[in-house]
Amino acid sequence: MHLLFATSIVPDGSLGSGYEIANAAIVDALRRAGARVTVLGFTWPGSLPADPDQTIVLGSVDVRNETASSMQKVRWLAEAVRSGSTFASAKLRGPGADAVRAAIRRAGHVDGYVLNSVQMAGAYERCFEDRPSLFVAHNVEAQSARENAHSAPDAFQRLLFRREAQLLEALEARLCRRARFVFTLSEEDRAALGVATDGRSAALPLVTRGTPPLAPVRREIDCDAALIGTWTWQPNRVGLSWFLDEVVPHLPDDFRIRIAGAIPAGLTSSQPGVRFVGRVPDAHDFIRRAACVPLISRGGTGVQLKTIETFELGLPSVATSSALRGIAEKPANCVVADDPRAFAAALRKAVAAGPRHVDGRGFYEAQRAALDRAIARGLAALGSVGQEACA
Known part of the structure; x- marks a missing residue:
């Protein structure tokens, strides 16, 4: 089974954030399960993909608000309003849909898409409708946006977060509805997304490393x-x-x-x-x-x-x-x-x-084994699409 893993930022091996750690763990688990995985997305400026032979790069982008200039934030906001997309998805819309479709074709035949979180899927939603999909919900993004609106320091930011929450709620509902199977990162999120039945979703217990941790050793405390x-x-x-x-x-x-x-x-x-x-x-x-x-x-x-x-x-x-x-x-x-x-x-x-x-080795092994079992369930659901088509 050949899967196209569509994500905002492709793994570069640095594992500099929780999002990147989660992505690497999920891609590794898909490959352990026997799937061929081609990753599609953007790199951070100045970085290279960890696995260039199995990665298609759309360009480089720095999506962090804290490093963006005021003018860049205005351009992102203008694109979000123009396209009706979320602020986060607007940051990825530079190449355009035609370039994304061409990149997908370069991957060759794929059996399905793994839509990794809402940013990339929301930026190019129509590009990923021609194949069955798995949706990886890293968070319930609409809920997070509502919480951010509640804690925002001023009226303008509260307005922006409320807009994001409204758009994200509709987007997450569409992605879950279209997906053959939904992966979440916690059990609570399955119910929040309305996919709590076992045939529709599974929570992924993650690990943060490719190999087990070492046995405990004496530590220097400072x-x-x-x-x-x-x-x-x-x-x-x-x-x-x-x-x-x-x-x-x-x-x-x-x-x-x-x-x-x-x-x-x-x-x-x-x-x-x-x-x-x-x-x-x-x-x-x-x-x-x-x-x-x-x-x-x-x-x-x-x-x-x-x-x-x-x-x-x-x-x-x-x-x-x-x-x-x-x-x-x-x-x-x-x-x-x-x-x-x-x-x-x-x-x-x-x-x-x-x-x-x-x-910690026992904890790690238990998490990884549970991760592999959950991934296998999603791949079985996706694989049944091809079986139904041939029946």
């Missing part, structure tokens, strides 16, 4: 808690703001917190123990040097890849209930707390107990 993420993404920012504003005040001044990743303008902390360290060369090494890892999601949909990564490494953690979406079984050294005071108390207790490893 801070009490470490967080890393793309904090400029609104759902992540909401979680970080909650942590800084509501949890950190209940921690002692000498509690050492290190926060890595891009920080949005205006986000600060007056707590003496908090340090923003920017980009770090090795994310695994960074969090392994913390006595405990706070997992601070406060909303959104989909799955938290940082939670999975922490559990694969066997590190002690304190997690909100939202951070455990898509996790079938939490490790023994993870404490769940949603109240800010209880979260802070759990952090203090975890640090006082000293580094408490568990072996």
Whole structure:
């Protein structure tokens, strides 16, 4: 079976974001199941696809709002309004539909499309209607847009997010309706998308690496808690703001917190123990040097890849209930707390107990086996299309 995996950004091997980690895990699982996968999409400026022989590149694009000029944002918004598409899909519409159709033809015969999230599928929806499809819903995007509208800092942004939510709700409904099978990244999202029956969808338990983690080894601890993420993404920012504003005040001044990743303008902390360290060369090494890892999601949909990564490494953690979406079984050294005071108390207790490893290899193997089973169900549903056509 030859599948065309249509995505906004093609895997380049860097695994620099949760989205890219998820994409690599899904493509690897499809190939383990025996499918031939050709990836279609864009690269980041200056990057190359990880697997150039099985990738068709439409061009390079930087879709990040935080790095775009004001004029670029105006052009994206104008294209979104002109085309009736979402702001996110408008960023990908540069090549045009004819160029996308030509790229699809270059892939040769394909048995079906894997429409990876809504951005690419929404930008060129009509281009992917001539073959059966699988739809990978990384999040319930309409719900995320509504949450973003609620937390937006001004009326104009609230208006934009409400527009996105309205368009995304209709787009997600169409993609789910047309898809032979829908993959989500958490069980909750199946019901939210209206595809909760087993014959229509499955949740994908993800992994963040191609090989199992190493056995636990002694760690050098240089801070009490470490967080890393793309904090400029609104759902992540909401979680970080909650942590800084509501949890950190209940921690002692000498509690050492290190926060890595891009920080949005205006986000600060007056707590003496908090340090923003920017980009770090090795994310695994960074969090392994913390006595405990706070997992601070406060909303959104989909799955938290940082939670999975922490559990694969066997590190002690304190997690909100939202951070455990898509996790079938939490490790023994993870404490769940949603109240800010209880979260802070759990952090203090975890640090006082000293580094408490568990072996993350069992968690990794269980996640990967469940991922492969879910992928097999989707491919079986897609394969039945060809069987019906021949009957």
